[in-house]
Structures are given as structure tokens and as C-alpha cells.
Amino acid sequence: MSAIVGLVFAALVLVFFEVILPGGILGLLAAACWGVATWLGYLEFGIFGALVVFFGTLLAALLLVYFEFKWVSRTGLGRAFFLKSTVTGHSNVSGAEDSIIGNHGQSLTRLNPSGKVVIGEQTYEAYSQDGYIDADQSIEVVSKDNFKLIIKKL
Numbered sequence: 001m002s003a004i005v006g007l008v009f010a011a012l013v014l015v016f017f018e019v020i021l022p023g024g025i026l027g028l029l030a031a032a033c034w035g036v037a038t039w040l041g042y043l044e045f046g047i048f049g050a051l052v053v054f055f056g057t058l059l060a061a062l063l064l065v066y067f068e069f070k071w072v073s074r075t076g077l078g079r080a081f082f083l084k085s086t087v088t089g090h091s092n093v094s095g096a097e098d099s100i101i102g103n104h105g106q107s108l109t110r111l112n113p114s115g116k117v118v119i120g121e122q123t124y125e126a127y128s129q130d131g132y133i134d135a136d137q138s139i140e141v142v143s144k145d146n147f148k149l150i151i152k153k154l
Contacts, residue, residue, distance in 0.1 A: 001044065003037075003040055004037045004040050004041055004044070004053060007033045007034070007036055007037035007040070008033070008034070008037050008053065008056075008057050008060070010030075010033045011030040011031075011033035011034040011037065011057060011061070012030075012057070012060055012061060012064055014026045014027070014029050014030035014033065015027070015030045015061045015064055015065065016064060016068060018030060019065055019068050019069070020068075020072075020077075030061075034054075034057050034058075034061075037053050037057065038050050038053050038054045038057070040053075041053035041054070096119075096122075096124055096141075096144055096149060098144070100119060100141050100144065100149065101141050101142070101143055101144065102140070102141060103119050103120070103140070103141050104119070104138060104139065104140050104141075104154065105117050105118050105119035105120070105138075105139055105140075105141070105151075106118050106136060106137065106138060106139065107126075107133050107134065107135055107136065107137045107139055107151075108123065108135060109135055110132070110133070110134055110135050111126060111127070111128040111132065111133040111151070112128075112131075112132050112133075113127055113128040113129075113131050113132070114126065114127050114128070114148070115128070115133075115135075117139055117149065117151060119141065119149075124148075124149050125147060125148045125149070126139070126148060126149040126150070126151045127145070127148045127149070127150050127151070128151055128152070128153070129142055129150055129151065129152045130152050130153045133151075133153050137153055137154075138153070138154040139151040139152065139153060139154060140152055140154055
């Protein structure tokens with residue numbers, strides 16, 4: 001009986017930490033503890049014991065997760081772990097039109113071989129065909145590749 005209680009307690013502790021530190025490993029270990037506790041409940045008390053252990057642990061885990069999201073998220077620890085704001089940025093800037101090829105501009109940063117350039121009033125990520133280019137150098141757009149312009153020094 002003490003092995004069953006210990007395994008159920010271990011499963012609940014692992015579920016608690018899986019919510020805080022997601023990744024799946026702790027959840028798998030919790031499921032393994034839960035399964036072994038259910039098996040031991042079957043061996044010791046029969047099918048009724050196994051069902052009590054299985055559904056009792058399931059109910060306890062669901063309640064634990066519910067209260068963890070409700071209450072722990074309001075504590076200092078929860079505020080450190082739970083995301084409270086939305087992500088408003090994006091990872092890729094829209095690429096330039098094909099008509100930009102042949103245009104002239106200035107390098108904003110040192111290109112070694114990548115950096116930023118300004119063409120007209122728009123800033124772009126660029127890759128230097130010539131290798132190293134200092135900032136504030138005149139450049140020309142040779143081609144474009146996905147989200148970067150391929151440039152050369154004038």
C-alpha cells in the first residue's frame with residue numbers, strides 16, 4: 001500500500017513540475033509512476049483497487065493542474081514562469097520587390113558579409129557579394145534572395 005501511495009505522490013509531484021518546466025520528460029515519468037501504481041493496485045486489491053488508483057490519480061492530477069494554473073500563476077514564482085503578455089512582433093520582414101534590383105543606396109552597418117542597408121527610405125537586410133563593406137559606403141543591389149538583398153560595393 002505504501003508503494004502505491006508513494007508512486008501516486010511522485011506522479012503528482014512530477015505533474016506539478018511538468019506544468020512549470022514543460023518538455024514532456026517529467027510528464028512521461030509521471031505517467032510511468034501512475035501506471036505502476038495502477039498495476040500495483042490491481043495486484044494488491046484487484047480490479048476495483050486498480051480503478052480507484054487510476055481514476056483517483058487522474059482526478060488529483062487534473063485538480064492539481066487546474067489549481068496550479070489558477071493560483072500559482074498569481075504568485076511571484078508563477079509570474080516568473082507564466083507568460084502574461086502577447087507577442088506582437090514578427091520574425092521576417094517583408095522582402096523587397098524585384099524592381100529594387102539595380103537601385104543604389106548606402107550601407108547602414110558594416111557588412112561582413114551581412115548587415116543592413118538603406119535604399120530610398122527603406123531599410124533592408126543585405127548580403128555583400130564583395131565580402132567586407134564598411135558602414136556609410138555606396139552600394140548597388142545586384143539581386144535578391146528570400147528576405148535579403150545581394151549587394152555590391154560601388
